[in-house]
């Protein structure tokens with residue numbers, strides 16, 4: 248029985264203490280049995296047997312009692328064990344349930360967090376869209392990281408969040424505390440070149456939709472302007488700056504669209520240093536000094552000539568921004584070479600983006616704060632909504648006629664007899680209109696007074712080999728044309744008749760142009776490859792950066808694929824204007840081209856949306872500068888440009 252009990256106990260996984268108690272009892276039982284046997288041997292047999300029986304019986308009874316008690320305890324223990332097990336299982340289930348709920352809750356929180364981020368991003372896009380519609384200059388702020396070897400003390404930047412950068416201001420700069428500055432976007436020290444470019448890529452791409460785009464970098468020396476615009480000294484694919492990426496992207500798109508659209512891309516690199524403009528791509532081994540010219544055909548351009556310093560770039564840019572933000576009738580663009588070149592971007596119909604750069608070091612905080620304040624002011628300048636170039640064909644033609652008439656009047660006033668042929672003949676007009684229709688490269692229209700139909704990005708850098716390219720004319724390049732030309736003392740500027748100019752349109756537009764890409768399907772990769780190993784090798788004989796948007800019957804894909812959300816309304820204005828171009832074509836061409844069904848369909852769609860198009864804000868024309876010249880100041884802040 249003892250054995251059975253033990254085995255039972257074992258089978259039920261009874262605690263060790265219970266098993267040992269049972270074994271002790273069995274041990275005692277066998278000891279007592281042997282004692283009884285010994286006593287029986289000493290007494291008479293019958294008595295002994297009697298006593299033995301009684302004792303055994305009694306002991307047996309006792310043992311049974313003990314066993315019963317123990318079994319009872321075992322049962323109780325079993326029950327406790329089962330209850331505990333059940334309790335444990337319950338707890339486990341509860342914990343699992345709690346974990347599940349916690350996970351769900353966390354998921355919900357994570358989702359809410361991403362939702363919040365999405366909403367913030369959406370808000371930013373909408374804010375940018377509103378700003379674009381108002382024509383505000385977009386301002387992106389970028390903070391350079393601490394450089395190796397620099398004392399990595401306390402950063403001047405307290406906090407960065409989407410479009411807000413908060414600066415720690417100590418008491419020596421006024422009221423101590425945190426000062427927030429708001430921009431369209433703020434990139435922290437860890438932002439990569441790719442991140443920076445991807446944010447502005449839609450803007451760059453809108454060049455191919457016919458917009459002028461100007462991108463320039465501003466900030467104190469060593470704050471990272473060159474890094475953003477070009478890249479570091481050791482260029483790798485990852486470290487390529489905005490200029491390379493923008494060009495590579497334009498080549499890529501032009502290649503992708505080659506079946507429907509032909510783009511002509513050329514590059515111009517200039518340096519403005521001490522108010523002198525130099526052609527960085529001059530092939531004769533010397534950097535030529537250039538003069539900035541403005542005519543209504545091509546807007547600002549730079550024929551060969553020397554320049555007289557006018558005023559500090561820093562002051563001049565500040566003055567222009569100030570005038571623009573106060574909406575004064577006269578904006579002193581001509582006070583510096585930079586502002587002259589940027590005239591169409593700062594006051595024209597271009598989309599303009601300024602990168603403001605700051606260093607993280609606390610000891611440059613004074614400069615940082617004034618840079619950020621200036622940049623905030625720039626961000627508040629409303630230029631009016633950007634306008635696509637190609638919607639201006641009729642206006643362009645009328646302006647062309649007005650300019651020709653003005654020219655004729657001026658000549659008449661000078662005693663020259665003017666032939667009425669300075670007014671374009673029907674044939675010329677038709678040929679111009681045809682040029683708008685051409686499905687390949689749009690020829691440059693040379694006649695004065697005409698607004699350009701080309702988009703010309705610029706690249707400029709004022710610090711070291713800072714470069715920028717020329718921007719095209721917009722409809723606002725007006726008042727300077729005649730006066731400029733008449734006042735010109737540049738020997739290189741052709742004293743040609745309008746007819747001559749028309750016949751040599753390419754030369755009229757820019758002497759420093761050289762086609763670097765045309766119909767080359769591999770040009771994007773070639774360009775990219777050539778840039779990385781050669782580093783800054785744009786000097787290799789390629790000149791003049793000019794991107795032209797060509798056909799007016801561009802396919803939907805050709806115009807649509809590149810636009811960001813914020814470009815949507817800009818695109819709408821492109822679309823609305825297309826039917827007008829078609830009309831011009833039809834009226835101008837005696838044998839009108841058969842309109843592609845795709846284009847016709849587009850026209851229908853487009854005709855539905857004109858009411859959505861914001862009216863471009865109007866500005867008074869600029870007059871020839873009459874501002875007093877300002878002394879040059881050796882400003883610390885500098886600019887790097889790329890349009």
Ligand SMILES: Nc1ncnc2c1ncn2[C@@H]1O[C@H](COP(=O)(O)OP(=O)(O)OP(=O)(O)O)[C@@H](O)[C@H]1O
Nearest residue numbers: 391392467468469470471472473474475479710885
């Ligand atoms: N975002 C960045 N990440 C890493 N290094 C950077 C970054 N920005 C700038 N640098 C480094 O900081 C140094 C100064 O930058 P950079 O030459 O671009 O300044 P800058 O504003 O063009 O100066 P300057 O006006 O004197 O020409 C360079 O060594 C550059 O590689």
